[in-house]
Amino acid sequence: MRRWNGWGDDGTSMELGEGARAMLAQRLGPGLPGQDASRDAILAQVPPSRLPGAHAAIQTDAGLRFSMALGESFADWIRKRFGALPPVPDGVAFPESSEQVRELLALAQANNWMVIPFAGGTSVAGHLDCPISARPILSINLGRLNRLLHLDTQSQLATFGAGTPGPQVEAQLRAHGYTLGHFPQSFEYSTVGGWVVTRSSGQQSLRYGRIEQLFAGGHMETPVGTLTLPTLPAASAGPDLRELVLGSEGRFGILTEATVRVTPLPEHESFHAIFLPDWDAAEAAVRTLVQRKLPLSMLRLSNGIETQTNLSLAGHTLLIGWLERYLALRGCRDDKCMLMLGVTGDRRSAPQALREARRTLSAFGAVYIGTAMGSKWLSNRFKGPYLRNTLWDQGYSADTIETAVDWPNVKPLMLAMEQAARDVFAQYGERVHAFTHLSHLYPQGSSIYSQFVWATAAGGFAANFERWQKLKAAVAATIAAHGGTVSHQHGVGRDHAAHLADEKGPLGMDTLAQLCRHFDPKKIMNPGKLLQDEGPWAS
Ligand SMILES: Cc1cc2nc3c(=O)[nH]c(=O)nc-3n(C[C@H](O)[C@H](O)[C@H](O)COP(=O)(O)OP(=O)(O)OC[C@H]3O[C@@H](n4cnc5c(N)ncnc54)[C@H](O)[C@@H]3O)c2cc1C
CATH class of the missing domain: 3.30.465.10 (Uridine Diphospho-n-acetylenolpyruvylglucosamine Reductase; domain 3)
Incomplete structure (x- = not known):
C-alpha cells in the first residue's frame, strides 16, 4: 500500500549501509529522528466539508480529502510528518469519462467552487496545495481514467x-x-x-x-x-x-x-559505468558525446561529491575499495566523476553506439568499468526516493532542486547552487551535504539536479519549514542570476511561481494571465499555481 506520510509502497525500503551512515555522521553530525504525528491525530484536525450532499459524485470523507491535500514536496512531507495540517479539499470526485469531467467543471463553475485536478499526487512543487479561501474546493481525482x-x-x-x-x-x-x-x-x-x-x-x-x-x-x-x-x-x-x-x-x-x-520494444538495452578523472574532463566528454548526436539512451554524470556519495551508498566495502584502487591506478582519484551511459536499440546499432561512445570518451581519460553497476542502477532505477524515508528515520531531511542552463553556465551554476545551500545552513551554524548530477543533456546545455541532505532541526514544523524556504529562495535566486530555468522537469506549481517572471518577463506573464482568463473566466482552475494570483496559504 502507498505510504501516507512518505515515499512509495510500504513493502519497499532502501537501507543505509554502515559506510553511508558514517559518511553522514561525519559530514552533518548526528541526526534528529522526528516524532511523527499519527494519521488519526491529523484527521481529527480536518474541518467539516463545505460540500456535504452537494452532488452524488462528490465524496466528503475526511481521510479521502486529506489524502488529496498534499503532494510530495519537502513542505508537504514535513506537514504530514509533523501533523501541520493545511487546508484540505472539501470534496473529491472520481470521474470515469470526459463527459463526467465536463459535468463536474460545469457544477464547480455554477457554484463558484475551486477545482484542483489530482492525478498521481507526485508533484514536488506545491501543485496540489489548497489556498485558504471562502470558496469550497473540489479535488477531481483522475485515477479512474486509467486505460x-x-x-x-x-x-x-x-x-x-x-x-x-x-x-x-x-x-x-x-x-x-x-x-x-x-x-x-x-x-x-x-x-x-x-x-x-x-x-x-x-x-x-x-x-x-x-x-x-x-x-x-x-x-x-x-x-x-x-x-x-x-x-x-x-x-x-x-x-x-x-x-x-x-x-x-x-x-x-x-x-x-x-x-x-x-x-x-528495443531488442537491446544495457547500462554501463564509466569513470572520468575530474569534473572538467567529464563535462567536456559528455558535451562532446551529446553534440556528436550518438544514438545513446541515457547519460547521467555525477559530480565528485555525488560519486563519493553513491560509492558509499553502494555497500560492498571490500569491492568498492578494490574498485577505487584500480581507478586510482588509471588516473581517477579523489575528484573522479561517475558516468552512467545507456544504449538502447536494435542488436546491431546499440553495441555500435557503445563502441563509438567509448572511443570518444577515451580521449578524456575515461575508465570503462562494465555493466555490473549499470545493471544495479537499472534494478534500482525507481528506488532512490525510498532513501528519503530511511534518512528521515535516521534524523536527516532531504530535498532536490533542479534547473537547466546553456553549457557555459553549467559548472558555475552547479557550484553556486551547492554553495548557496551551504551558506543558508551556515546561518544556523549547521551543515548541508550537497551533490549534483546532470541527467538530461542537450547539444545546447544540460539539466542540473542537486540534492541536499541536512540534519532535521529541533523545533518541529516551523523551524524545518523556515530552513527549507530559505534554501529554496537562495538556490532559486542563484539559478535566476545564472540564467537557468525555474524548472527543467518538476514544473512551477506554487513553490516556484514567485520566480517565473524572471524567466517569462512582463509581457510573457501577462500572456499567461490572459490565457487563464480566457479558458477559466470565473477563476476556478487550480488558482495560485503557475501564477501568484491566489492566496493566502497556510504557513
Ligand atoms: C520521488 C519523485 C521523483 C520524481 N522524479 C521526476 C522525474 O524524474 N522527472 C519528472 O519530470 N518529474 C519527476 N517528479 C515530479 C512529478 O512526478 C512530476 O511532476 C509528474 O509529472 C507529476 O505527475 P502526477 O500524475 O503525479 O501529477 P500530480 O502531482 O497529481 O499533479 C501535478 C499538477 O498537474 C495537475 N494535473 C495532473 N493531471 C492533470 C490533468 N490530466 N489535467 C490537468 N491538470 C492535471 C494537477 O492539478 C497539479 O497541478 C518526481 C517526483 C517525485 C515525488
Whole structure:
C-alpha cells in the first residue's frame, strides 16, 4: 500500500549501509529522528466539508480529502510528518469519462467552487496545495481514467486516459510490443496526464525525448469548452496549441485523454559505468558525446561529491575499495566523476553506439568499468526516493532542486547552487551535504539536479519549514542570476511561481494571465499555481 506520510509502497525500503551512515555522521553530525504525528491525530484536525450532499459524485470523507491535500514536496512531507495540517479539499470526485469531467467543471463553475485536478499526487512543487479561501474546493481525482483507449500501430500512436500511471502505461503497451519509454523517477505513481501538464522528463529522454516530444494530441475539458488537439505528424498551421496544454498545470482545464508517440520494444538495452578523472574532463566528454548526436539512451554524470556519495551508498566495502584502487591506478582519484551511459536499440546499432561512445570518451581519460553497476542502477532505477524515508528515520531531511542552463553556465551554476545551500545552513551554524548530477543533456546545455541532505532541526514544523524556504529562495535566486530555468522537469506549481517572471518577463506573464482568463473566466482552475494570483496559504 502507498505510504501516507512518505515515499512509495510500504513493502519497499532502501537501507543505509554502515559506510553511508558514517559518511553522514561525519559530514552533518548526528541526526534528529522526528516524532511523527499519527494519521488519526491529523484527521481529527480536518474541518467539516463545505460540500456535504452537494452532488452524488462528490465524496466528503475526511481521510479521502486529506489524502488529496498534499503532494510530495519537502513542505508537504514535513506537514504530514509533523501533523501541520493545511487546508484540505472539501470534496473529491472520481470521474470515469470526459463527459463526467465536463459535468463536474460545469457544477464547480455554477457554484463558484475551486477545482484542483489530482492525478498521481507526485508533484514536488506545491501543485496540489489548497489556498485558504471562502470558496469550497473540489479535488477531481483522475485515477479512474486509467486505460489504453486506442493503439494505432501504423502511426505508432497510443491514446490513454490521462490518469493512467506509469506502470499501467508500460504494461498495456508492452502487451502489444511497444513502449512509451518515459521513465521519471516517480514512474510508479505519476500519470501520463500529469507528465504532460508539468512538462516532465524521463530517465531515457536522450532516446525517447521529453514528454513534449511524445505528446501528440488529446482532449482537454476547460470551463469554456473542449479543446481537441488532433494528432498530426507535423503542421505549419500557426502556433501549435499542444503548447497550451504542456505545462498548463491544471490552470486551463483537465486533460482527459492523451495520445502519445510510442516505439517498438528495443531488442537491446544495457547500462554501463564509466569513470572520468575530474569534473572538467567529464563535462567536456559528455558535451562532446551529446553534440556528436550518438544514438545513446541515457547519460547521467555525477559530480565528485555525488560519486563519493553513491560509492558509499553502494555497500560492498571490500569491492568498492578494490574498485577505487584500480581507478586510482588509471588516473581517477579523489575528484573522479561517475558516468552512467545507456544504449538502447536494435542488436546491431546499440553495441555500435557503445563502441563509438567509448572511443570518444577515451580521449578524456575515461575508465570503462562494465555493466555490473549499470545493471544495479537499472534494478534500482525507481528506488532512490525510498532513501528519503530511511534518512528521515535516521534524523536527516532531504530535498532536490533542479534547473537547466546553456553549457557555459553549467559548472558555475552547479557550484553556486551547492554553495548557496551551504551558506543558508551556515546561518544556523549547521551543515548541508550537497551533490549534483546532470541527467538530461542537450547539444545546447544540460539539466542540473542537486540534492541536499541536512540534519532535521529541533523545533518541529516551523523551524524545518523556515530552513527549507530559505534554501529554496537562495538556490532559486542563484539559478535566476545564472540564467537557468525555474524548472527543467518538476514544473512551477506554487513553490516556484514567485520566480517565473524572471524567466517569462512582463509581457510573457501577462500572456499567461490572459490565457487563464480566457479558458477559466470565473477563476476556478487550480488558482495560485503557475501564477501568484491566489492566496493566502497556510504557513
Ligand atoms: C520521488 C519523485 C521523483 C520524481 N522524479 C521526476 C522525474 O524524474 N522527472 C519528472 O519530470 N518529474 C519527476 N517528479 C515530479 C512529478 O512526478 C512530476 O511532476 C509528474 O509529472 C507529476 O505527475 P502526477 O500524475 O503525479 O501529477 P500530480 O502531482 O497529481 O499533479 C501535478 C499538477 O498537474 C495537475 N494535473 C495532473 N493531471 C492533470 C490533468 N490530466 N489535467 C490537468 N491538470 C492535471 C494537477 O492539478 C497539479 O497541478 C518526481 C517526483 C517525485 C515525488
